[in-house]
Amino acid sequence: MKWKQWLEAWKGGSTVTNDHKKWLYMRLFQAAYFILGAVIIGLLFYFIILVIGNRYVDNEKMVLSRTSTVVDLQGHEISRLYAENRDPVTLKQIPKRVQDAFIATEDVRFYKHSGIDIRGTVRALVTDIVAGHKEEGGSTITQQLARNAYLSDEKTWFRKFKEAAIAIDLERRYSKKEILTMYLNQLYFGHGIYGVQMASKFFFGKNVSQLTEDEGALLAALPKGPNGYSPILHPQKALERRNLVLDLLQKNGYLSANEVANMKRYGLGLHVHKIQTHPQYDTYLDMVKNEAEERYHISADDLIRGGYKIVVPISRDAQNASYTAFKNNNYFHGTNPKVSPQGAFVLMRKDGAVIAVQGGRNYVLGGYNRVIDPRQPGSSFKPLAVYGPALDSGHYQPFSLLQDKEVTYKNFNNYAPKNYSGHYNGEMTMYDAITISQNAPAVWLLNQIGIPRSKSYLKNLGISIPDNGLAIALGGLRHGVTPLQMASAYTAFDNQGEKADPYFIQAIYTHDGKKIGEAHPQTKKVFTAQTSWYMTRMLESVVHSGTARAGFTRAALAGKTGSTAYTKHGLRDAWFVGYTPDIVGAVWLGYDQTTNSQYLNGSSNDAVLLFKSVINQMPQEARMTAFTKPQGVADLAHPIHLASIANLTASGTIGKFALPALKLTWDGPTDQRIIYRVYSEVDGKTIYRGHVIGKHEYQINFVNPMSKEVYYVVPYNPQTGKTGIASQKVSVRWITQLSLAQ
Numbered sequence: 001m002k003w004k005q006w007l008e009a010w011k012g013g014s015t016v017t018n019d020h021k022k023w024l025y026m027r028l029f030q031a032a033y034f035i036l037g038a039v040i041i042g043l044l045f046y047f048i049i050l051v052i053g054n055r056y057v058d059n060e061k062m063v064l065s066r067t068s069t070v071v072d073l074q075g076h077e078i079s080r081l082y083a084e085n086r087d088p089v090t091l092k093q094i095p096k097r098v099q100d101a102f103i104a105t106e107d108v109r110f111y112k113h114s115g116i117d118i119r120g121t122v123r124a125l126v127t128d129i130v131a132g133h134k135e136e137g138g139s140t141i142t143q144q145l146a147r148n149a150y151l152s153d154e155k156t157w158f159r160k161f162k163e164a165a166i167a168i169d170l171e172r173r174y175s176k177k178e179i180l181t182m183y184l185n186q187l188y189f190g191h192g193i194y195g196v197q198m199a200s201k202f203f204f205g206k207n208v209s210q211l212t213e214d215e216g217a218l219l220a221a222l223p224k225g226p227n228g229y230s231p232i233l234h235p236q237k238a239l240e241r242r243n244l245v246l247d248l249l250q251k252n253g254y255l256s257a258n259e260v261a262n263m264k265r266y267g268l269g270l271h272v273h274k275i276q277t278h279p280q281y282d283t284y285l286d287m288v289k290n291e292a293e294e295r296y297h298i299s300a301d302d303l304i305r306g307g308y309k310i311v312v313p314i315s316r317d318a319q320n321a322s323y324t325a326f327k328n329n330n331y332f333h334g335t336n337p338k339v340s341p342q343g344a345f346v347l348m349r350k351d352g353a354v355i356a357v358q359g360g361r362n363y364v365l366g367g368y369n370r371v372i373d374p375r376q377p378g379s380s381f382k383p384l385a386v387y388g389p390a391l392d393s394g395h396y397q398p399f400s401l402l403q404d405k406e407v408t409y410k411n412f413n414n415y416a417p418k419n420y421s422g423h424y425n426g427e428m429t430m431y432d433a434i435t436i437s438q439n440a441p442a443v444w445l446l447n448q449i450g451i452p453r454s455k456s457y458l459k460n461l462g463i464s465i466p467d468n469g470l471a472i473a474l475g476g477l478r479h480g481v482t483p484l485q486m487a488s489a490y491t492a493f494d495n496q497g498e499k500a501d502p503y504f505i506q507a508i509y510t511h512d513g514k515k516i517g518e519a520h521p522q523t524k525k526v527f528t529a530q531t532s533w534y535m536t537r538m539l540e541s542v543v544h545s546g547t548a549r550a551g552f553t554r555a556a557l558a559g560k561t562g563s564t565a566y567t568k569h570g571l572r573d574a575w576f577v578g579y580t581p582d583i584v585g586a587v588w589l590g591y592d593q594t595t596n597s598q599y600l601n602g603s604s605n606d607a608v609l610l611f612k613s614v615i616n617q618m619p620q621e622a623r624m625t626a627f628t629k630p631q632g633v634a635d636l637a638h639p640i641h642l643a644s645i646a647n648l649t650a651s652g653t654i655g656k657f658a659l660p661a662l663k664l665t666w667d668g669p670t671d672q673r674i675i676y677r678v679y680s681e682v683d684g685k686t687i688y689r690g691h692v693i694g695k696h697e698y699q700i701n702f703v704n705p706m707s708k709e710v711y712y713v714v715p716y717n718p719q720t721g722k723t724g725i726a727s728q729k730v731s732v733r734w735i736t737q738l739s740l741a742q
Helices: 002-012 018-056 096-106 118-131 141-150 157-173 176-186 196-204 213-221 235-251 257-264 279-296 316-326 378-392 430-435 439-449 451-460 470-474 483-494 529-545 604-616 737-741
Strands: 068-071 077-081 188-190 309-311 342-349 354-358 401-404 426-429 498-500 507-509 515-518 523-525 558-567 570-579 583-590 646-654 660-667 675-682 685-693 697-701 710-717
Touching: 068 279, 077 279, 096 141, 096 176, 096 213, 096 235, 141 157, 141 176, 176 196, 188 196, 196 213, 213 235, 213 257, 235 257, 279 316, 279 354, 279 515, 316 342, 316 354, 316 604, 342 483, 342 604, 378 430, 378 439, 378 451, 378 470, 378 483, 378 529, 378 558, 378 570, 401 430, 401 439, 426 430, 430 439, 430 529, 439 451, 439 470, 451 470, 483 498, 483 529, 483 558, 483 570, 483 583, 529 558, 558 604, 570 604, 583 604, 646 710, 660 710, 675 697, 685 697
Parallel strands: 068 309
Antiparallel strands: 068 077, 309 507, 342 354, 342 583, 401 426, 498 523, 507 515, 558 570, 570 583, 646 660, 660 697, 675 685, 675 710
């Protein structure tokens, strides 16, 4: 009422009373107070938004993850490592027609707002109120970037408030082009694909710079619902959604009606390049991740996001062959028909470069890796713990005789090792004990050289054990050893006594090509070159004629089997650790958990056969048919094995100066290195008559035809210094006059 009175008085020229003036001033003051309050509240609200935005925005999160690649030494891609399969590109690489498709679809006023589109927000608000719940997004491209980088996809008002605050802060920090670049590189397109470049390669087999308008429209159609609009899974829905994007491009002036009509006639035009999965490489990739963290201090998360190029010394032939072998049930024999035995396999070059590895059958990334799981090594431990250290001491040689008797060692809690065969020879050479894997000689020899000496060598081989008993000789360990440790330790025999540390990464580069790490093979001298060569020769015998003779390979191969018994008729573990002139490897077979109803009913032959099957599929190894003796070391001949002398005869003949002589002949081994010593015996007196080497006859000149002497022959082994069993004794059978005349 007072407003009306005041206006009438003002229009009519009447004098405005003091009451009217007071009332007017009061109203103006109230209005000013209200406006000031609104400004203060607005500034405070804006300050809160800035504080919240600044709190959440982290520039590092705007650095998009890149896919890392793993390649072999020849540059062939082995696999990709990524959290989000992405290949970021610059905005210049993305055609304007593709940018327009996303802007028209997601945020047509992108270049006009400052992070928040009030019109879009009001429209979304009205829609939500009508629906009674959070229904429509109304988010700008900047808000979507904020949500993707910093927030979850929950649909709450508080999340929407944070999203707006972050969007405003992003607009303050980055230009529109920078925001659009980050957005297009961060979008998810389904099927594990992130960013427009990888999406273009996946769906169309081309770089994003080569996309046409309709192809760009299809990509712009997908982020709204990557799974629901997938052109692979739902081609019709994808086509409809693409056409909707084309309509939006026309509506907003990017395309003409005629252009859109022509494009709608096109199909989806897919040329899908699906992501290749290579399960045969999964164990190797896990080992690469472990080494990157331990040796190069690159975390697994950083490795899969940093766009690294990792060069590895893998052999695709060996990796594929071992993977195939692990699928073959013929190598895995167990008692549980529902659960197959497991296994582990590792193969490395003698400088330590790992070329193949399998952590188990049906291994998955991040799974239980049996290559680094300790197991009881059985007899495969003998060369490392006993024979190598004994040879290196200089007190024992390959043909030194070792005790092979059933003994109870009272000083070691009455430890009483048994030979697997139940047979004992009394004594036998180290060479033969290794070849047939006799237990008693190994334990006896460990007792002779001493456990401290054995453990010092094992430590230098990378195997530290708490055990202090003679069971060490047979691989009976408290915690066991891993296949990776075993393979690494055996490199000392293949590398003139130098044990090599295993490695999986040859070199590693950043996404811009800078080398940040490189392998420097680490070796340690453990045995002399002579010891290593002797061990190689003896372990060749294991493969040729001993416990590892199963199967066939043309490659020169040395190695040792091993097994640990679980029951009288079954095993807990089966091993073969072996090497060619160039590579060293280990195979373990067994159940993860051995029980009364679940154990191996095969033998270490299965491990041998699996190993040889892999070697046979490596052409370079198959051509290496002989080990090369290092310079400066003595070679090792095959062992001399004495046998019984049969059919000894003594006949009179004519010797020197036409005087009576005696000729002895016999049957025996064909080894031409055996020395045959000839003796005569008369009146209880033994006379040494001489010897021959490798021959089966001997002549004694100037004999008395009337003598009552008897004769016999004793074989002698010059390698061991031991004599064999003497022949039967024979008397002289003089030849006839006719024979004399001849």
